[in-house]
Amino acid sequence: EAQVTQNPRYLITVTGKKLTVTCSQNMNHEYMSWYRQDPGLGLRQIYYSMNVEVTDKGDVPEGYKVSRKEKRNFPLILESPSPNQTSLYFCASSPAWSEQFFGPGTRLTVL
Amino acid sequence: EDQVTQSPEALRLQEGESSSLNCSYTVSGLRGLFWYRQDPGKGPEFLFTLYSAGEEKEKERLKATLTKKESFLHITAPKPEDSATYLCAVQAVGYGGATNKLIFGTGTLLAVQP
Numbered sequence: 001e002a003q004v005t006q007n008p009r010y011l012i013t014v015t016g017k018k019l020t021v022t023c024s025q026n027m028n029h030e031y032m033s034w035y036r037q038d039p040g041l042g043l044r045q046i047y048y049s050m051n052v053e054v055t056d057k058g059d060v061p062e063g064y065k066v067s068r069k070e071k072r073n074f075p076l077i078l079e080s081p082s083p084n085q086t087s088l089y090f091c092a093s094s095p096a097w098s099e100q101f102f103g104p105g106t107r108l109t110v111l
Numbered sequence: 112e113d114q115v116t117q118s119p120e121a122l123r124l125q126e127g128e129s130s131s132l133n134c135s136y137t138v139s140g141l142r143g144l145f146w147y148r149q150d151p152g153k154g155p156e157f158l159f160t161l162y163s164a165g166e167e168k169e170k171e172r173l174k175a176t177l178t179k180k181e182s183f184l185h186i187t188a189p190k191p192e193d194s195a196t197y198l199c200a201v202q203a204v205g206y207g208g209a210t211n212k213l214i215f216g217t218g219t220l221l222a223v224q225p
Contacts, residue, residue, distance in 0.1 A: 004154075033213070042217040043155070043198070058212065090154050099145055100213065102154030 023091030134199030
């Protein structure tokens with residue numbers, strides 16, 4: 001089944017404790033993105049990647065890191081999480097310049 | 112600044128009562144406009160892509176249209192299972208060509224009552 005998977009689905013952590021949210025897609029898509037979704041603000045792009053080793057900032061990259069060492073994986077790293085990073089996170093993938101396929105989401109709470 | 116605005120924020124319909132959702136956009140160069148459906152606790156699910164003014168796409172009870180400044184999602188004779196948040200997003204043409212940057216609106220929460 002073609003899909004985007006994210007892990008973990010739910011995470012509660014404390015300020016400053018480094019964490020990684022994994023994202024994997026099995027559709028051989030070149031493009032992958034990370035979004036956060038907050039009430040009243042909608043979905044905002046954090047980072048995107050156009051191919052292996054090619055990444056670029058979205059609208060809200062501060063406090064986040066990404067890497068794309070393999071085509072199928074695009075992890076999101078929070079080196080020192082803060083409470084304002086409490087949010088619902090979505091990973092997405094797409095063929096070139098086309099509709100994006102979203103993962104199921106990761107709900108992160110930073111205390 | 113590129114911007115996407117959706118209206119209304121929320122809409123309650125009776126089953127069978129047709130209506131339209133609006134997505135207005137301001138973007139320097141439009142590569143594509145996307146409609147997604149999002150159910151509570153799930154990721155957005157792709158519905159349509161529109162590329163040029165005058166284009167229309169249909170799927171079951173949904174029809175999406177595009178002008179140079181806005182898009183409409185028409186819902187004909189909706190059913191309770193159409194209840195969801197409908198998101199609009201635009202993909203802008205960036206410097207040097209197209210980008211994969213999507214700008215989302217905040218969505219319209221649709222509730223269809225039996």
